[in-house]
Amino acid sequence: MTLVDDISFAGTRRRTSSGPTGPAVGPEPLLRLEGVSVGTDRVDLVMDVDLSLAPGETLCLVGESGCGKSLTCLAAMGLLSAPVRCTSGRVHFAGQEISALTETQLQALRGRDISMIFQDATAALNPVRRVGDQVAEVLVLHEGLTCHAARARAAALFDMVGIPDPRARLRAYPHELSGGMNQRVMIAMALACRPKLIVADEATTALDVTTQAQILDLLRQLQVETGAAMIFVTHDLGVVAEIADRVAVMYSGRIVEVATADALFEAPRHPYTRGLMACRLHVATPSAGRLAAIEGVVPPPSARPAGCAFAPRCPKAEAVCANRPALLGVGAAQAVACHSIGPAR
Ligand SMILES: Nc1ncnc2c1ncn2[C@@H]1O[C@H](COP(=O)(O)OP(=O)(O)OP(=O)(O)O)[C@@H](O)[C@H]1O
Numbered sequence: 001m002t003l004v005d006d007i008s009f010a011g012t013r014r015r016t017s018s019g020p021t022g023p024a025v026g027p028e029p030l031l032r033l034e035g036v037s038v039g040t041d042r043v044d045l046v047m048d049v050d051l052s053l054a055p056g057e058t059l060c061l062v063g064e065s066g067c068g069k070s071l072t073c074l075a076a077m078g079l080l081s082a083p084v085r086c087t088s089g090r091v092h093f094a095g096q097e098i099s100a101l102t103e104t105q106l107q108a109l110r111g112r113d114i115s116m117i118f119q120d121a122t123a124a125l126n127p128v129r130r131v132g133d134q135v136a137e138v139l140v141l142h143e144g145l146t147c148h149a150a151r152a153r154a155a156a157l158f159d160m161v162g163i164p165d166p167r168a169r170l171r172a173y174p175h176e177l178s179g180g181m182n183q184r185v186m187i188a189m190a191l192a193c194r195p196k197l198i199v200a201d202e203a204t205t206a207l208d209v210t211t212q213a214q215i216l217d218l219l220r221q222l223q224v225e226t227g228a229a230m231i232f233v234t235h236d237l238g239v240v241a242e243i244a245d246r247v248a249v250m251y252s253g254r255i256v257e258v259a260t261a262d263a264l265f266e267a268p269r270h271p272y273t274r275g276l277m278a279c280r281l282h283v284a285t286p287s288a289g290r291l292a293a294i295e296g297v298v299p300p301p302s303a304r305p306a307g308c309a310f311a312p313r314c315p316k317a318e319a320v321c322a323n324r325p326a327l328l329g330v331g332a333a334q335a336v337a338c339h340s341i342g343p344a345r
Contacts, residue, residue, distance in 0.1 A: 028095065030055045030196055030229050031076060036089035038071045038080060043301045045084065046071045046253045050327075055196065056223065058230045060240045060261070062276065063250035066298050069233045072250070073199045076231065077114055078106045094196060112142040115190035119202035121182040125174040131185045132158075132170025138192045157188040161218055180211035187218065194226050201233040216242060237280045241265060249273045252298055252309035255327060256337045263333035269341050271314045308339070316340040 029052035038046040046068040053059050061069040074080050076091055078098045091098040094113065098106070110116070118124045126134055135157060136150035145153060151170060158166030161184040174182050183203070190198055200219070204212040220243060223230060232243060240247055244261040249270060257270040268274045275294035296313040299305065305312055311321040320339045327337040 029053055029092075030057075030094060031231075032090075032092040033072075033076060034090045034092070036072070036075050036091060037087045038068070038075050038084060039087045039301075040083040040085070044087070044253065045301050046075065049075075049089070049255055051248060051255070051258070053197070053229045053231065055229055056227045057245045058223070058232060058243050060244040060247045061231060061233045061250060062235065062237065062240060062247060063272075064235070064298050066252075066300075067250040068253040069250055070201055073116075073201055073231060073233060077110060077116060077199060079110070079116075108142070111138055111195075112193045113195055114197045114199065115193070115195040117183075117186055117190045117198065117200040117203040119205050121186040122174055122179055124186060125182060127174050130171050130173060131177065131182075132172075135170075135185065135189045135192055138189055142193045153192070154188070157192055158185070160222070161185075161188045161191070162214065163188070180207055180215070183207060183211070183215060184218075187215065187222075191222055191226065191228075195228055198223075198228050198230045199233075200230060202235075203232070204239065205234065205236070212239070219243070237276060249276070252304055253301060254309070254337065256310065257335070258327070259334035263331070267334075269330060269334060269336040270310075270338050271316050271340070272310050275313075308337075 032052040033049050036046065036049040037044060049068075049072055051059070051072075061072060063069055071080070071084065075086050076093075076098075078091070078101065080086060086099060093109070096109075098109075101109070125131065132151060132154050135154040136145075136147065139145045139150035139153055140147060143150075155166045155170055158169055163169050163181060163184050169177070169181075174185075177185065183206075187203075198219070203219075204215050207215060216239065219230065222228070230243075232239070234240060240261065246258065246260050247264045248255050249257040249264075249272065251272050257264070257268070257273045259269075264273065265277075268277050272294070279294065294313055299309060299312075307322040307324050308314070308317070311317040314321070316338075318339070323339075325337045325339045327335050329335045330341055
């Protein structure tokens with residue numbers, strides 16, 4: 001079992017030197033999570049996450065609701081708030097250790113080098129301020145532009161993200177724009193300072209399919225232009241297939257499988273990933289937190305079974321699953337935490 005030295009991505013994906021958990025050779029990764037755990041004094045919520053991201057790369061985080069995707073993103077951005085905190089591990093971004101920075105240093109980093117796009121732009125935007133002012137403010141704060149220059153740049157950004165009549169739209173309030181337009185405003189804001197890393201948490205989930213496709217195209221195109229890396233959280237494996245270079249599958253607070261997108265779609269290994277893939281083939285969508293092809297639900301963090309947390313739902317569970325499986329490389333492009341997978345099987 002080894003991690004990979006070099007993988008070439010097929011199709012339109014970028015070519016990079018990368019292993020399943022991140023770049024194995026080549027330049028220093030832009031972002032590196034080393035054994036990151038998140039929790040409160042009472043309960044562990046995310047455990048032992050190791051991930052890294054190369055400049056320009058897109059990593060998708062997938063898994064059912066409550067698996068720890070958002071907390072992993074917040075930990076990567078130094079955005080956890082009490083009572084939830086990083087209980088162990090380190091986050092490195094562009095050569096700096098995030099956990100060692102002060103809140104002021106972190107704030108300077110966020111918005112300038114790291115941007116986040118949330119699911120509900122209409123809720124994330126300030127309802128009583130014009131959208132143009134909100135974007136211009138980021139440019140004044142982080143780029144030191146004058147108000148006049150910042151508004152001109154905001155208009156150019158609106159144009160870039162496909163907002164028609166951008167100068168007029170600068171004066172709109174969020175409630176005067178559609179959900180898709182507000183999402184574009186948020187993307188314009190996220191891209192304003194040409195960040196090195198974009199964290200998009202369910203950024204297109206609330207949009208209709210046409211707008212979603214437009215926004216995905218836009219993000220991909222802007223990524224090519226600016227060279228930004230992206231962490232994209234989604235439940236939608238169709239979206240993953242479109243945009244991911246690599247995919248990390250989370251279950252009950254842990255990464256259970258991580259692979260290049262090509263490897264994952266060609267041969268999903270973990271029974272949970274296989275279940276997610278099977279759900280994708282069902283016409284039925286997840287309802288009430290249940291997936292059509294996987295019986296049961298994700299256990300709450302306080303009632304997580306010992307050993308493999310997926311075992312109670314797993315068609316391949318056996319006695320050995322009472323012990324927690326380690327995340328081990330399988331072949332060149334994939335790592336899996338499952339006792340049923342391995343060279344001897
Ligand atoms: N502030 C908090 N206090 C206690 N538990 C929390 C807190 N925030 C999140 N959790 C719990 O941590 C676990 C992981 O949550 P997280 O939001 O990261 O999941 P997720 O995979 O992003 O889910 P979703 O897809 O629904 O956003 C969940 O069980 C959630 O209930």
